Amino acid sequence: MSVLQPPAGPRTTEGPVPFLSRLHEWVATTDHKKLGVMYVTSGIIFLIIAGLEATMMRWQLAWPGQDVVGPEEFNRLFTMHGTTMVFFVGMPVLLGSANFLIPLMIGARDLAFPRLNAFGFWLFLFGGLLLYFSYFGGQGLYGMGSAPDVGWFAYAPLTERTFSRGHSTDYWILGIFVAGIGSTATGINMIATILGMRCRGMSLMKMPLFVWIMLVDCFLIVIALPPLAAAQILLLFDRQLGAHFFDAQAGGSALLWQNLFWFFGHPEVYILILPAFAFVSEIIPVFSRKVIFGYPLMVAATVAIGFISLGVWVHHMFAVGLSPLINVIFMGSTMLVGVPTGIKMFNWVATMVGGRIRLQTPMLFSLGFLCQFLLGGLTGIFLATVPFDWQVSDSYFVVGHFHYVLFGGLLFAILAAIYYWFPKVTGRMMSERIGTWQFWLLIIGFNLTFGPMHVSGMLGMPRRIYTYQLDRGWELWNLLSSIGVIFQLLAFALLVWNLLRSVFKGREAGDDPWDAWTLEWSTTSPPPAYNFDEEPVVHSRRPLWDLKHPDDPDWRYE
Amino acid sequence: MNDTHQHDQTEVIELPQPTASPMVCAFGFALMAAGIVTNWIVAIAGSIIMLVGATAWFMNSNPHSREIEASPEKKPRPIEPRTGVVDHLIEDSSHRARLPLEIHPYSAGITGGLIGGIAMALCAVLWGWFAHGSMWYTVNLLAGTMLTGYADMSMAELYAFHTEGLIVGLVIQAFMSIAVGLLYGVTLPLIPRGQIMVSAIIIPLIWSGLTWASISVVNPALAEHIEWFWFICSQIVFGVVTGWWIVRTEKISTMQNWHYLERLGMETPGVRDMGGES
Ligand SMILES: [Cu+2]
Numbered sequence: 001m002s003v004l005q006p007p008a009g010p011r012t013t014e015g016p017v018p019f020l021s022r023l024h025e026w027v028a029t030t031d032h033k034k035l036g037v038m039y040v041t042s043g044i045i046f047l048i049i050a051g052l053e054a055t056m057m058r059w060q061l062a063w064p065g066q067d068v069v070g071p072e073e074f075n076r077l078f079t080m081h082g083t084t085m086v087f088f089v090g091m092p093v094l095l096g097s098a099n100f101l102i103p104l105m106i107g108a109r110d111l112a113f114p115r116l117n118a119f120g121f122w123l124f125l126f127g128g129l130l131l132y133f134s135y136f137g138g139q140g141l142y143g144m145g146s147a148p149d150v151g152w153f154a155y156a157p158l159t160e161r162t163f164s165r166g167h168s169t170d171y172w173i174l175g176i177f178v179a180g181i182g183s184t185a186t187g188i189n190m191i192a193t194i195l196g197m198r199c200r201g202m203s204l205m206k207m208p209l210f211v212w213i214m215l216v217d218c219f220l221i222v223i224a225l226p227p228l229a230a231a232q233i234l235l236l237f238d239r240q241l242g243a244h245f246f247d248a249q250a251g252g253s254a255l256l257w258q259n260l261f262w263f264f265g266h267p268e269v270y271i272l273i274l275p276a277f278a279f280v281s282e283i284i285p286v287f288s289r290k291v292i293f294g295y296p297l298m299v300a301a302t303v304a305i306g307f308i309s310l311g312v313w314v315h316h317m318f319a320v321g322l323s324p325l326i327n328v329i330f331m332g333s334t335m336l337v338g339v340p341t342g343i344k345m346f347n348w349v350a351t352m353v354g355g356r357i358r359l360q361t362p363m364l365f366s367l368g369f370l371c372q373f374l375l376g377g378l379t380g381i382f383l384a385t386v387p388f389d390w391q392v393s394d395s396y397f398v399v400g401h402f403h404y405v406l407f408g409g410l411l412f413a414i415l416a417a418i419y420y421w422f423p424k425v426t427g428r429m430m431s432e433r434i435g436t437w438q439f440w441l442l443i444i445g446f447n448l449t450f451g452p453m454h455v456s457g458m459l460g461m462p463r464r465i466y467t468y469q470l471d472r473g474w475e476l477w478n479l480l481s482s483i484g485v486i487f488q489l490l491a492f493a494l495l496v497w498n499l500l501r502s503v504f505k506g507r508e509a510g511d512d513p514w515d516a517w518t519l520e521w522s523t524t525s526p527p528p529a530y531n532f533d534e535e536p537v538v539h540s541r542r543p544l545w546d547l548k549h550p551d552d553p554d555w556r557y558e
Numbered sequence: 559m560n561d562t563h564q565h566d567q568t569e570v571i572e573l574p575q576p577t578a579s580p581m582v583c584a585f586g587f588a589l590m591a592a593g594i595v596t597n598w599i600v601a602i603a604g605s606i607i608m609l610v611g612a613t614a615w616f617m618n619s620n621p622h623s624r625e626i627e628a629s630p631e632k633k634p635r636p637i638e639p640r641t642g643v644v645d646h647l648i649e650d651s652s653h654r655a656r657l658p659l660e661i662h663p664y665s666a667g668i669t670g671g672l673i674g675g676i677a678m679a680l681c682a683v684l685w686g687w688f689a690h691g692s693m694w695y696t697v698n699l700l701a702g703t704m705l706t707g708y709a710d711m712s713m714a715e716l717y718a719f720h721t722e723g724l725i726v727g728l729v730i731q732a733f734m735s736i737a738v739g740l741l742y743g744v745t746l747p748l749i750p751r752g753q754i755m756v757s758a759i760i761i762p763l764i765w766s767g768l769t770w771a772s773i774s775v776v777n778p779a780l781a782e783h784i785e786w787f788w789f790i791c792s793q794i795v796f797g798v799v800t801g802w803w804i805v806r807t808e809k810i811s812t813m814q815n816w817h818y819l820e821r822l823g824m825e826t827p828g829v830r831d832m833g834g835e836s
Binding site: 024025027028029030031109110114115116118119122123125126127129130133137167170171174177178181182236240291293350353354510511512522523524528529530533544547548549550551552557 | 571573577578579580584585587588591592594595596615618619628630631632633634637638639641642643646654656657658748
């Protein structure tokens with residue numbers, strides 16, 4: 001290995017950079033900002049793929065007896081949709097935004113382990129490609145290819161070799177396993193960065209809430225992902241080496257998979273939703289022109305959510321037939337999560353009360369998040385109640401519920417974040433007009449699709465069926481759900497158009513277009529490779545406020 | 559300009575040297591995994607690639623992390639301080655003000671709710687008297703929320719006086735009025751403008767909507783006989799009276815500016831000067 005020193009600054013060369021060296025610049029980068037951009041971009045591409053998969057499903061279910069896709073293909077669609085959305089949309093967007101923003105927010109030049117960071121990203125990307133390669137290689141050399149069809153939680157023993165022939169399930173295991181190692185590595189990297197690389201003056205209680213929430217989030221990643229990897233290796237042993245961990249007929253346990261999977265699966269829900277909290281906790285104060293209400297309580301609530309979410313996983317197993325005592329215990333712990341979450345909701349609202357609210361796109365999407373996440377949280381409390389869960393378990397009510405949390409909640413917050421930080425990432429503004437159109441189309445489309453699902457679920461429609469009969473009374477609700485998809489497709493087309501257009505033609509943003517208060521807005525847009533000329537020194541939670549208003553700095557009050 | 563240039567020369571910013579080794583390593587690892595479901599040759603190739611990547615990675619970071627000198631880029635614009643543009647709700651406070659600064663006393667909510675509840679009940683009973691010729695009719699309908707048998711009563715029975723109906727009806731009305739009144743009392747100070755509008759029209763309409771959606775489950779007797787126009791009117795009467803009562807009470811300031819010892823209720827002469835108003 002010769003000590004070759006390639007040109008360092010990407011934007012210093014005059015004239016157009018040749019494509020190959022541009023590509024090399026991205027492939028060989030260890031810059032947290034470039035990796036963050038690659039994470040989020042691939043997340044958006046996977047989002048479009050998984051969204052199209054969902055569109056196929058809604059087309060098939062639009063009215064009874066449709067024949068758009070067959071039952072086997074339908075099983076593949078919902079499996080790939082769920083798996084992609086959770087592991088290859090939610091995870092990369094959260095890791096990508098943490099990557100891009102955390103070093104900037106804490107005044108550092110990069111993550112603690114920049115090369116490990118690159119390793120994590122590439123593992124994620126190759127894991128995702130491996131999963132989608134299953135469409136070609138799922139059945140090995142035996143015949144036509146096919147993707148996994150076992151649902152995103154892949155219940156054993158249905159995933160055992162006996163019931164799931166071919167290689168599709170192996171691809172599900174391996175793709176997620178590879179990506180999961182990357183996520184765990186990046187989680188550790190983030191924790192090390194946050195705990196060890198903050199600039200002078202930034203004590204833990206002076207970190208932006210985004211950083212606090214991501215810290216808790218990364219702890220959850222590090223705790224929750226290894227049990228999943230373990231379960232997947234056990235399943236791989238069963239399938240490839242003839243072990244019997246989940247083979248009930250040979251003394252294995254079917255419950256073992258459910259316990260291991262959901263011990264990962266529920267914290268995963270919080271791993272996904274905490275970043276949404278992180279985004280809106282930064283956006284709402286800036287667009288209300290007020291300091292966040294109850295910062296210490298927000299931190300405490302985040303930590304509490306982190307702890308409690310590790311102890312609620314059995315609520316996914318109420319219908320299994322465990323003892324009433326266990327059910328009641330986990331019903332209680334699940335309801336308990338509502339307390340810190342409620343505290344957060346109240347604090348966001350209290351931040352807005354009396355503020356000078358600016359209804360620009362980041363704020364619009366944040367408000368969408370607040371309303372829809374609230375609804376998803378409320379149906380979550382219904383579902384936490386054991387008898388109610390028994391009635392609607394595995395029905396479309398559940399599908400409606402978690403889409404209100406993850407789509408109405410997480411995705412709206414992600415969109416808020418895209419509109420908010422896009423100027424920092426690219427140096428250009430996104431179009432407010434297209435953004436507003438997108439917001440309203442998505443509000444209509446989202447609620448039209450997922451609202452009626454609560455009704456069809458109450459009317460007894462099970463999830464994951466590929467078609468239904470005419471006489472069940474589900475026709476109207478399914479048709480409404482499918483019509484909603486049209487609005488959503490329009491909205492996402494607008495988003496893609498807005499992103500592409502703004503990258504090249506957007507208005508110049510300047511360093512600080514929103515008049516914000518955290519450190520990332522103190523450097524240029526896009527930031528230089530080294531982030532800051534000099535290491536910043538902070539005195540309060542809103543360092544830029546202090547600089548902008550020297551007559552009324554925050555540190556006087558904190 | 560001159561001194562920034564000098565500054566650049568004195569301080570060198572070092573960044574990790576770009577390297578494809580993590581990507582190569584990850585690619586090898588993914589191939590190893592893929593080998594399990596394709597062919598062992600793929601796995602072998604993957605392990606070789608991974609080894610190459612790992613070696614390059616090791617060389618890149620040992621014995622010292624290889625760094626390159628960052629070439630300077632555009633500088634951020636200096637932040638311009640703006641003075642005198644911040645509104646202060648409380649001068650000389652030890653903290654940023656939390657809204658609302660002043661609230662109506664909780665007692666105003668309770669009494670307002672009770673008075674509104676009485677006004678609403680009067681209207682409802684009068685309506686029952688004029689429209690149906692029985693002042694017990696509405697009382698019985700309300701009591702149907704808790705007394706399940708009332709769903710099957712005939713009209714004549716609903717017109718008649720029932721002691722338990724009166725008691726239950728009174729309890730429900732009192733409880734709901736106090737609870738809703740209290741909510742009014744807490745919420746209204748948070749609304750910057752048009753408090754009467756909110757209390758008299760908006761909240762009664764939302765409440766009526768909630769009732770409309772849930773009444774067949776909550777109170778089948780009422781669901782069968784309810785006349786929505788008059789129901790909404792009675793809600794509005796409650797909203798007007800309760801809102802009016804609460805808004806006209808004198809506001810008190812919250813304790814946010816008090817000293818901690820004061821909030822504990824301790825007699826501490828002189829403490830007021832430490833941050834509170836005197
Ligand atoms: Cu859960």
